[in-house]
Amino acid sequence: MLHSLNSWGKRDDTCSVFDGASTVNLIFSIFITFGIIVSYIPQYIRIHHKRTSEGLSTNFLLLGSSSAIFTLTNIILVSSRARYCCYSGALTLFNCINSQLNLIQIGIQCTCAILILVLVLLLTKHSIKQDKQEYDRIIIVAKLVALHGIISLAQIVVGLTTNEGILYSIASINGLLSTLLTVIKYVPQIHTTYKLKHPGTLSIGMMCIQTPGGFVFTATLFFTKGSHWSSWMSYLVAALMQGSLLTLCIYYEYFKKNEQNAEELERRAIERIVEENLHEEQHSTSLDGDLRADSRDPLLSSSNN
Numbered sequence: 414m415l416h417s418l419n420s421w422g423k424r425d426d427t428c429s430v431f432d433g434a435s436t437v438n439l440i441f442s443i444f445i446t447f448g449i450i451v452s453y454i455p456q457y458i459r460i461h462h463k464r465t466s467e468g469l470s471t472n473f474l475l476l477g478s479s480s481a482i483f484t485l486t487n488i489i490l491v492s493s494r495a496r497y498c499c500y501s502g503a504l505t506l507f508n509c510i511n512s513q514l515n516l517i518q519i520g521i522q523c524t525c526a527i528l529i530l531v532l533v534l535l536l537t538k539h540s541i542k543q544d545k546q547e548y549d550r551i552i553i554v555a556k557l558v559a560l561h562g563i564i565s566l567a568q569i570v571v572g573l574t575t576n577e578g579i580l581y582s583i584a585s586i587n588g589l590l591s592t593l594l595t596v597i598k599y600v601p602q603i604h605t606t607y608k609l610k611h612p613g614t615l616s617i618g619m620m621c622i623q624t625p626g627g628f629v630f631t632a633t634l635f636f637t638k639g640s641h642w643s644s645w646m647s648y649l650v651a652a653l654m655q656g657s658l659l660t661l662c663i664y665y666e667y668f669k670k671n672e673q674n675a676e677e678l679e680r681r682a683i684e685r686i687v688e689e690n691l692h693e694e695q696h697s698t699s700l701d702g703d704l705r706a707d708s709r710d711p712l713l714s715s716s717n718n
Contacts (some may be wrong), residue, residue: 427494427497427498427503428495428498428501428503428504430507431495431498431504431508431509431511431512432504433523434506434507434508434511434512435511438511438633438636439507439510439514439526441633442511442514442518442633443514444715445518445626445629445630446514446517446518446521448622448626449518449521449522449525449626450521450525450629451524451622452525452619452622452623452626453525453528453529453619454619455616455617455618455619455622456529456615456616456618456619457500457532457614458527458528459614459615459616459618459619460529460531460532460533460536461536462538462583463542463613463614464534464536464537464540464542464543465537465540465542465543465544465613465614465683466533466537466543466547466548466551466614467542467544467614467679467682467683467686468546468604468605468606468609468611468612468613468614468615468679469533469602469605469607469613469614469615470601470605471547471550471551471554471605472552472598472601472602473598473599473601473602473605474529474530474533474554475554475557475558475598476594476597476598476601477526477529477548477594477598478526478527478529478530478554478558478561479557479558479561479594480526480590480591480594480595480598480647480651481522481523481526481527481591482523482527482558482561482562482565483587483588483590483591483594483647484519484522484523484566484587484588484591484647484648485519485520485523485565486565486568486569486583486584486587487584487585487587487588487591488515488519488520488659489516489518489569490569490572490581490583490584490587491581491584492512492513492515492516492574493572493573493580494577495509495512495513495540496513498512499512499513506609513669515633515634518630527558530551530554530555530558531555533551534551534552534555537551540636541687541690541691542683542686542690543686543690544686544689545690545693553587565587568583568587571583571586586671588646588647592646592647595647595650595651595654596650596654598654599651599654599655599657599658602615602658603657603661606658606661606662606665607661609678609682610665610678611665611666611676611678611682612662612665612666613678613679613682615662617659617662617663617666620655620658620659620662621659623652624652624655624656624659625652627648627649627651627652627655628649628652629649630652631645631648631649631652634648659715
């Protein structure tokens with residue numbers, strides 16, 4: 414990190430780009446930060462209420478969490494130049510706070526996105542409405558996300574302990590991968606929603622807040638002093654793709670008129686899962702009973718002797 418910071422310190426204009434931050438921008442960014450947290454609450458409530466991952470694509474959970482980690486890795490590296498300016502005393506406290514707002518916002522967004530996966534793991538584990546095979550896939554997703562987090566931590570260490578060129582290369586790669594995954598992650602979720610013909614556990618309320626908020630958040634990142642294109646591009650793409658998914662969910666939930674509406678289709682899907690789980694439990698109980706009976710059978714015991 415020292416080597417990288419020293420290379421920045423040799424340039425007189427390194428810190429000047431962060432000067433003159435706007436008070437209006439600070440207030441607006443704080444508002445956006447709280448908005449990010451609020452936008453995820455409907456999804457958390459829906460998972461807690463339904464106790465099933467029905468309607469949520471496992472690939473969407475994987476790619477969404479990984480995309481968030483890529484973006485967080487990017488902003489940690491990109492914002493390190495501003496943090497150096499703060500440490501060196503080249504910036505006022507006000508300008509320092511402004512220079513790190515993007516990091517705080519993206520850090521919160523990343524945490525909130527991964528929390529969806531965590532809640533699905535915790536709240537649907539013993540639920541009778543949870544497809545067991547689907548839950549096994551979610552466990553694999555959680556392990557892959559944890560591995561990605563470890564790899565990203567290593568990337569951050571490398572970026573902060575080398576020169577500026579390597580740091581921005583790592584940051585740009587993570588930004589590009591985040592944008593790519595943002596596009597890809599909505600494809601399996603759109604396919605899942607199209608196939609099921611109902612949103613299921615996917616929250617329309619969350620998307621109603623996040624879709625317009627995504628465009629606003631992109632604008633705040635774009636106009637922040639010292640911003641880099643790789644930090645805001647993924648959020649622009651995410652807003653566009655999420656808008657498409659939201660439109661599809663609203664169509665099935667409120668406008669699709671046929672013999673089976675979205676609520677009925679979801680109810681039947683959950684009933685099927687419950688029936689399969691009950692049948693599996695009964696079968697398992699029956700096998701356990703047979704094994705206990707065999708162990709008490711005197712003929713079987715004598716034959717073993």
